[in-house]
Amino acid sequence: MKVASWNVNSVxxxxxxxxxxxxxxxxxxxxxxxxKCPAADFPRLEALSLGYHVEALGQRAYxxxxxxxxxxxxxxxxxxxxxxxxEQARFLEATFDGVxxxxxxLPNGNPVDTDKFSYKLAWMERLYARAGELLRRxxxxxxxxxxxxxxxxxxxxxxxxxxxxxxxxxxARSRYRAxxxxxxxxxxxxxHREPNRYTFWDYQAGRWHRDxxxxxxxxxxxxxxxxxxxxxxxxxxxxxKDRASDHTPIWCEL
DNA sequence: ATGGTAGCCTTGCTA
Numbered sequence: 362m363k364v365a366s367w368n369v370n371s372v373x374x375x376x377x378x379x380x381x382x383x384x385x386x387x388x389x390x391x392x393x394x395x396x397k398c399p400a401a402d403f404p405r406l407e408a409l410s411l412g413y414h415v416e417a418l419g420q421r422a423y424x425x426x427x428x429x430x431x432x433x434x435x436x437x438x439x440x441x442x443x444x445x446x447x448e449q450a451r452f453l454e455a456t457f458d459g460v461x462x463x464x465x466x467l468p469n470g471n472p473v474d475t476d477k478f479s480y481k482l483a484w485m486e487r488l489y490a491r492a493g494e495l496l497r498r499x500x501x502x503x504x505x506x507x508x509x510x511x512x513x514x515x516x517x518x519x520x521x522x523x524x525x526x527x528x529x530x531x532x533a534r535s536r537y538r539a540x541x542x543x544x545x546x547x548x549x550x551x552x553h554r555e556p557n558r559y560t561f562w563d564y565q566a567g568r569w570h571r572d573x574x575x576x577x578x579x580x581x582x583x584x585x586x587x588x589x590x591x592x593x594x595x596x597x598x599x600x601x602k603d604r605a606s607d608h609t610p611i612w613c614e615l
Numbered sequence: 616a617t618g619g620t621a622g623c624c625t626t627g628c629t630a
Contacts, residue, residue, distance in 0.1 A: 370630085371622055395630085397623065422623045423630095469630060477629095509630095563630090564620035607621075607630080 362389045362615045364462055366505035366578055367599070368561075368608035372396040372427070375606055376404055378599055383411050386596065388612060389431050390457050392464030392505040396425030403427060416455060424450045426464040426506070430457055442494075443487035451484070460586065460615065461495060465506030470527030478527055481509070485536040492543055492581075501585035501615070504545070507561075507608065508579050510537045512547070515556035516576035518568075528577060546587040548580040548613040549595070560595055561608045569600060578611050589615040 365388040369375040372393060383391065391413075396403065400417040408415050408429055416434045419425035428434055434455035441452035454463040467488070470481030488504075495502050511529050514520035523529045541547065549558070559574025568574060582590060593613040600609035 374622065395622095422625090423628085471630080566619055604621095 362458060362460060363612055364388065364390045364392070364460075364503050364505060364580065364615065365610050365612035366392040366394070366464070366507075366580060367610040368394040368466070368507040368578060368606060370395050370397070370606040370608065372403060372425070373398060374604070376407060378602060378605065380407060380411065382599055382610060383408070383413060383429070386610070386612065388429075390462050391429040392462065393427040393429065394425070394464060394466035394507045396427050397422060398425060416453060418450045418453045420448070420450045424466055426450060426453045426466050428453055428455055428462065428464055432457055441484065441487050441491060443490055444483075447484075459501070461498075461500055461502035463502070463504050463506070465504055465508065467506065467508045467510065469509045470530075470533060473525065473527050473530055478530075478532075481527060482532055482536060485533070485540070489536065489540050489543070492540055492545065496543060496583060499585065500583070501589065502583045503548075503586055503613070503615075504581040506579070507577060508537065509577055510534065510579075511575050511577055512537055512579075516559075518557065518559070518573035518575070523575075528575065541581065544584055545581040546584075546590075548582050548587075548590055548593040549576075549611065551587070551590060552593050558595060560611055562600060564607050578608055580611060580613050582613070586615055591615070
């Protein structure tokens with residue numbers, strides 16, 4: 362089972378690139394983030410024409426997540442449990458052929474001296490609780506998405522410049538580590554040890570052409586999923602296209 | 616020191 366994750370930065374703006382990725386890479390489950398449209402407006406007919414099912418959770422203009430899959434999603438959870446008052450569309454979880462998969466759009470958290478940062482940290486506490494809940498089920502799972510976390514300085518093109526950014530701050534990194542230390546595995550790091558491998562390059566200042574990016578999109582595997590993983594990589598091809606998202610897909614094969 | 620880009624819609628906000 363191939364599971365991929367991609368922050369598309371508007372599913373409507375990225376529809377041609379999305380359809381090309383589905384055709385060329387044929388993921389069994391594709392987790393999308395930043396779809397930026399209500400579920401009713403998601404271009405599902407285009408995905409259906411390629412044989413894919415669509416589950417979407419969205420809102421106008423911001424956020425939005427989706428699960429695009431060859432087989433239908435089962436036991437769908439809309440939204441991250443733990444705060445019924447949270448209206449932001451950032452979490453969608455379902456089962457596919459015995460594997461639980463979540464599409465995660467973790468809050469960015471900048472600027473750090475605002476409630477955006479405290480919201481990020483509180484959201485991470487809820488994700489920690491959810492991961493613990495899933496671990497107790499003894500079922501393989503993949504938490505896939507845009508975590509807006511650079512786990513270490515090796516995941517940032519300029520660690521000094523980003524030292525006080527919400528993506529690198531110690532409070533965010535320590536919560537990410539706590540999540541991993543529950544017993545999860547960063548799929549990319551099972552197969553790749555090299556520093557400075559990225560999934561995001563800012564649109565500004567020629568970051569893509571200079572290969573100045575961040576590794577913030579992650580596939581966290583449960584022990585049962587890690588037992589089965591045979592490959593993981595970042596697919597840089599979509600980022601090189603015209604009118605690309607600022608993120609590129611990451612995938613793993615179970 | 617500033618502005619640089621992209622996508623949404625609110626000609627500002629989020630990233």
